[in-house]
Amino acid sequence: MTLFYSGRHRAVRPSTVSRSAGLSIAAVAAAGIAAPAMIATSASAAPATVSTNSTKSTFTGTVSYGDRGSSVKAVQRKVGVRADGVFGPATRSAVKRYQSRHGLVADGIVGSRTGAKMGLSRSSSSSSASRSTSRTNFSGLVRQGSRGNVVKQVQRIVGVSADGVFGSRTASAVKSWQRSHGLTADGVVGPQTGSRMGLSGSSSSSSSTVKASSSTSTNTSSSSVLGTAARYVGTPYRYGGTTPSGFDCSGYTQYVFAKHGKSLPRTAEAQRRAATPVSSPRPGDLVFFGAPAYHMGIYAGxxxxxxxxxxxxxxxxxxxxxxxxxxxxV
Structure with missing residues (x-):
């Protein structure tokens, strides 16, 4: 075939190279000489290239903030932080960076997708470190001011010093733990948070917690007080209001307790002074905001x-x- 370029022409033989290469290989083979590595075909070279991302594990657990144990250590080694087995703030930040680099949702939680990308083994999900996967039926209430063994359990889970005293630092750590697990971040360990943490049901009988089903004083049934309180849900708020046509905060509590033979003073601060302070509230007790009180309500558990x-x-x-x-x- 003859092609023309700017007035010149030359013969083009497209099969020359491949034909000569084939002859060369054939000639070398015929002579019993090994072919040089540089002429190996792409088909023979392909198996030597292995993508590390193609070998993902099947991970079904969840490892997140507050967890401890061997699963946390495995995660820490993957993200390049000190493998102390405690999933704290530094580990969570490192996990988020890892997730961002690998195109994952950067929530700081090692779930099935992140765990598979990290190559974590299936057995990691059953480790004792992943407390969030072993839910229980917890019926107590632990909050700021509580003390005891249940508080120590909570503190170990959220990664603070387990001194058994639920202070502001523990409350902040609980809020962070709740946010990382998709819970309402109120810093209170009630049935939902406690069950998610894996707290044992018997823990709710500790002196540091409150039974949701406990009764109030012998003179007033919590269920009857709460039933009356619930009856007026939706009643309009009215400053100075003391009747079902409109309530303010202390007018509402005064009216509800009056239905059960309890006479309360008119204002929130006066009711706070008249009530007996309790550190472990029961449903039906009064809850006060501030001292002097600027707001109040009826504790519902x-x-x-x-x-x-x-x-x-x-x-x-x-x-x-x-x-x-x-x-x-009262």
């Missing part, structure tokens, strides 16, 4: 209360949003 909050919320049942509260019993 599990970190919740009934209260007449404001014109935006009216009378409602909701979570207690701060640990800076006190409790009183």
């Amino acid at each position: 599990n970190g919740q209360m009934y209260d007449a909050g404001s014109s935006r919320t009216n009378v409602t049942k909701r979570s207690i949003w701060t640990s800076a509260v006190t409790y009183g019993r």
